[in-house]
Amino acid sequence: MNDIVEQFEITFNQIHQHLKELNGYPKNDNFVELLQRSKLKHSVIRVHFDQLKQYAKLRNAIVHERISGDYFIATPHTDVVEQLKRIKRTLDQPPKALEFATRPVLFFKEHTELIHIIEAFEEHGISQFPIYNQDHSFAGLLTNDGVVRWLSQNTHNGKAELEKVNASHILTSEKNKSVEFLQSSATVFELEERFERSLDENRKLKAVILTESGNSDDIPAGIVTTWDLIKVDRREDEED
Known part of the structure; x- marks a missing residue:
């Protein structure tokens, strides 16, 4: 798999896991549904909501619309992957309430x-x-x-x-x-x-x-x- 695509997918899946955790691991764990629910409760998600929603579309294009082998219909830009990683780091270590x-x-x-x-x-x-x-x-x-x-x-x-x-x-x-x-x-x-x-x-x-x-x-x-x-x-x- 293309290295930049792999980094994007791994980071995206880690954020997806955070969203599941924030919502108590509901039966419906669709990424966009979890994103919408989390937006109402958490500032970090609220601020990055539009970006994450776009990244979800990109992820679907990568996963479901692969043409063949390592040839993808869409490939994330390096800046996109870096921004996704920044969001993930914030979710890993959220600010303290104090x-x-x-x-x-x-x-x-x-x-x-x-x-x-x-x-x-x-x-x-x-x-x-x-x-x-x-x-x-x-x-x-x-x-x-x-x-x-x-x-x-x-x-x-x-x-x-x-x-x-x-x-x-x-x-x-x-x-x-x-x-x-x-x-x-x-x-x-x-x-x-x-x-x-x-x-x-x-x-x-x-x-x-x-x-x-x-x-x-x-x-x-x-x-x-x-x-x-x-x-x-x-x-x-x-x-x-």
Whole structure:
């Protein structure tokens, strides 16, 4: 077999295997079908979708329309094979979730006074903070929306008494914020899967907190919101 064709086929088949793995090895393992499904969940596939779809057409021409022996109706250009190999390397070693997280994570204890938290909102330009109990267990996600909601519920004659109000009081005004925890060593694929699963389950995942162990009582190493996922697409576009 022509060496360049062989390299193309081997690399294409390795990417096909990755797509099967990303989709849980479904019965229908047609490359384009897997590509379409993966596009909805993973930024790497989304960015390279059009290229991979074209490469699938080329692969079909090579495999099914061979004229005779080593004479193919189409032969991939060297640049095509190199690009296919770059995509394959990205799938082999996908970026870490931590690369797209907000770091370091500023968090507070449940007894932290509201005034201090409001100052932190202003100083750091962050819209949400994880709150932990005295035993280091996760208490909830405190957001600027939750603060505004609490103030609207506790304002009388245009005034709200903030003295002795702490994070635990505000958490009672927070709507059910779906938060999940993931190991900081996880890949961006695992991170995206969490957000995709939440959509499938019809619940909005507000954030994924990354910790070394993946447990909720561990120190947060990074926090990822849906806004942070935009950085994944942007980086892939820049590297493409």
